[in-house]
Amino acid sequence: MIRRTHHRAVRLLLPGLLAAAVTAAPELASASAEPQPSHGIAMHGDVKEPPDFTHFGYANPDAPKGGWIGISVVGSFDTLNPFTVTGQEARNLSGYVFQPLLARSLGEPFALYPLIAESVTMPEDRSWIEFTIDARARFSDGEPVTVDDVIASWRLLRDRGRPNHRSYYALVDSARATGERSVRFSFSPEAEREMPLIMGLMPVLPSHVYNVETFDKLGLSPPVGTGPYVVSNVARGRSITLTRQKDWWGNDLPATSGQYNFDTIRYEYFRDQETALEAFRKGIIDFREEEDPSRWALSYDFPAARRGEIVKEALPNGAPRGxxxxxxxxxxxxxxxxxxxxxxxxxxxxxxxxxxxxxxxxxxxxxxxxxxxxxxxxxxxxxxxxxxxxxxxxxxxxxxxxxxxxxxxxxxxxxxxxxxxxxxxxxxxxxxxxxxxxxxxxxxxxxxxxxxxxxxxxxxxxxxxxxxxxxxxxxxxxxxxxxxxxxxxxxxxxxxxxxxxxxxxxxxxxxxxxxxxxxxxxxxxxxxxxxxxxxxxxxxxxxxxxxxxxxxxxxxxxxxxxxxxxxxxxxxxxRPSHWVAYQERFAHPETPPLYGYALETWWDRTAEEDTKP
The missing domain is CATH 3.10.105.10 (Dipeptide-binding Protein; Domain 3)
Known part of the structure; x- marks a missing residue:
């Protein structure tokens, strides 16, 4: 349970911080006693996108699907379970293999839109939130996503997840089905105003695959999620390959349009950045984000770069630097x-x-x-x-x-x-x-x-x-x-x-x-x-x-x-900006996300040739 210290002191000092306000989408801001389903929720103010939006402004809905990308990672991994503290998880399973109820917009400070849940309902006091599951939502093994899966995911992460999951999800007083495809989470009095959004970001796991007894012991078993990719190949600690499901149920959602374009994403693991850079120079790796200014200034003058096969670019970042x-x-x-x-x-x-x-x-x-x-x-x-x-x-x-x-x-x-x-x-x-x-x-x-x-x-x-x-x-x-x-x-x-x-x-x-x-x-x-x-x-x-x-x-x-x-x-x-170098065959939208570049919005211009290395 998360402790709320000095709450009374904050209330006395900052009455303005605690004044009533509605911060969900416009549909929730009405004076109606009964909250209405919405296409999105935000932490402060209204969501940016209208109900009939077709794609995020930082994504290209016409981007071709196909092709491949190889990315370097420094370090190692020994588990494909990103939700426990047991072991070091492989890169980018969350978002690509496992996904939450709602999708986060990278063009707004904190706003969520439909993903597994096709709509969301929330009262002004944020004491509960209700999700209606998209009837099309499927796990990668073909099984439909059900209310039982959502409730089981909450219980599993509350009891066996990472410490932050356990703390957040313990603030849910109850979870119950309110319809064949709808589920409501009611919060304890200790829950903060952010809790509805935290629940929107909860990953949904298949209850027929994961259980309490084995969840935090999972190693390299192929994961089953709702995302656009599946793990197709694993070499423990050395590489992992994700393959796109071409018939993925979420292909036509506004929050995913123009995203997840590569057919194959391969992560190669290296002990250090120098070895990773050498792999990029030799063409083993296709994309690289550079963090070292000396390497950025001196190490990208090699034959492929001089031939114009490599693009070196500084991309803007509007987020805090961390x-x-x-x-x-x-x-x-x-x-x-x-x-x-x-x-x-x-x-x-x-x-x-x-x-x-x-x-x-x-x-x-x-x-x-x-x-x-x-x-x-x-x-x-x-x-x-x-x-x-x-x-x-x-x-x-x-x-x-x-x-x-x-x-x-x-x-x-x-x-x-x-x-x-x-x-x-x-x-x-x-x-x-x-x-x-x-x-x-x-x-x-x-x-x-x-x-x-x-x-x-x-x-x-x-x-x-x-x-x-x-x-x-x-x-x-x-x-x-x-x-x-x-x-x-x-x-x-x-x-x-x-x-x-x-x-x-x-x-x-x-x-x-x-x-x-x-x-x-x-x-x-x-x-x-x-x-x-x-x-x-x-x-x-x-x-x-x-x-x-x-x-x-x-x-x-x-x-x-x-x-x-x-x-x-x-x-x-x-760094004052993101420094990236990549194969000339890649392209990205002209309008970047507020938080800096997002590889899920990039594409391979040669994708229509349908070739792989």
């Missing part, structure tokens, strides 16, 4: 002391790394919602936001309240950063003795391990380690395989590690999973740093309770300031 960072595990000493965390953060040689490794093409990340309206960077706290932060205002430095989230880190050269870091570390109980930073009471040297799984992160960790060594700190870099890396992260068995938190324009309940106190000691969450902050809990409550976009943005910015002020991570870098 947070890539080294994470301090505050469950372990000495990282429970904010002064120690801040001091260690100042020692990361960010300017040098960007210049030496990335040719200054990266940007240093300052905000957990960098690059979007949700970021507090450069935006002084408003009166409304200060009211929300009032009980914890002493935890937020003045410069952060004024919108300067990374100024101290950016403004210091190596010498001044070292002096300030040593001052903070001394305040945290450590001092220099004979060139070694030791605990002032015990004389024990500060020593910890940085856990990584890729060569890129190992390179960053080694740069950090060298900088720490100059301050008398011993930081050992430990590189492990991806499966061990995931296991250790999921059980919080690390001192410092790397993680990337994806961020959207409509953050919601997953924020509890990322930063909520209740998630701090629950294995398998993404609260890797172990945050237990009443202020962070309250701002998450506020953003979940917001009824309009302005109040929502205010709450997210307050959360951003508290996260930055806690120095839980050492922020790294982000």
């Amino acid at each position: 947070m890539s960072a080294f994470v301090f595990n505050t469950r372990r000493a000495p990282f429970g002391d904010i002064r120690v965390r801040e001091g260690l953060s100042l020692l990361f040689p960010g300017a040098w790394v960007n210049r030496a490794y990335y040719r200054d093409l990266y940007e240093r990340t300052d905000s957990f919602f960098d690059g979007s309206e949700l970021s507090a960077e450069g935006r002084p706290a408003t009166d409304h936001e200060r009211e929300l932060l009032a009980p914890w205002i002493d935890e937020v430095p003045q410069r952060v309240l004024e919108g300067d989230l990374g100024g101290q880190r950016r403004g210091a050269d190596d010498r001044r950063a070292l002096r300030e870091a040593l001052r903070l570390l001394k305040a945290g109980g450590f001092e220099l003795r004979d060139g070694r930073l030791v605990n002032a009471e015990t004389g024990e040297r500060m020593s910890f391990e940085i856990l990584v799984a890729t060569r890129e992160h190992e390179r960053l960790a080694l740069a950090f380690s060298r900088a720490l060594d100059r301050a008398g700190i011993e930081a050992r870099v430990r590189s492990v395989d991806s499966a061990q890396y995931q296991r250790r992260k999921q059980s919080y068995d690390f001192d410092v590690t790397h993680h990337f938190w994806f961020s959207s324009l409509s953050p919601g309940n997953e924020q509890r999973f990322y930063w909520g106190s209740a998630a701090a000691d629950q294995p398998g969450t993404r609260n890797y740093m172990g945050v237990t902050s009443p202020g962070i809990d309250a701002t998450i409550d506020a953003l979940l309770a917001a009824h309009d976009r302005d109040d929502f943005v205010t709450a997210v910015r307050a959360l951003d300031r508290l996260l930055v002020s806690g120095h839980y991570v050492v922020p790294l870098f982000h």
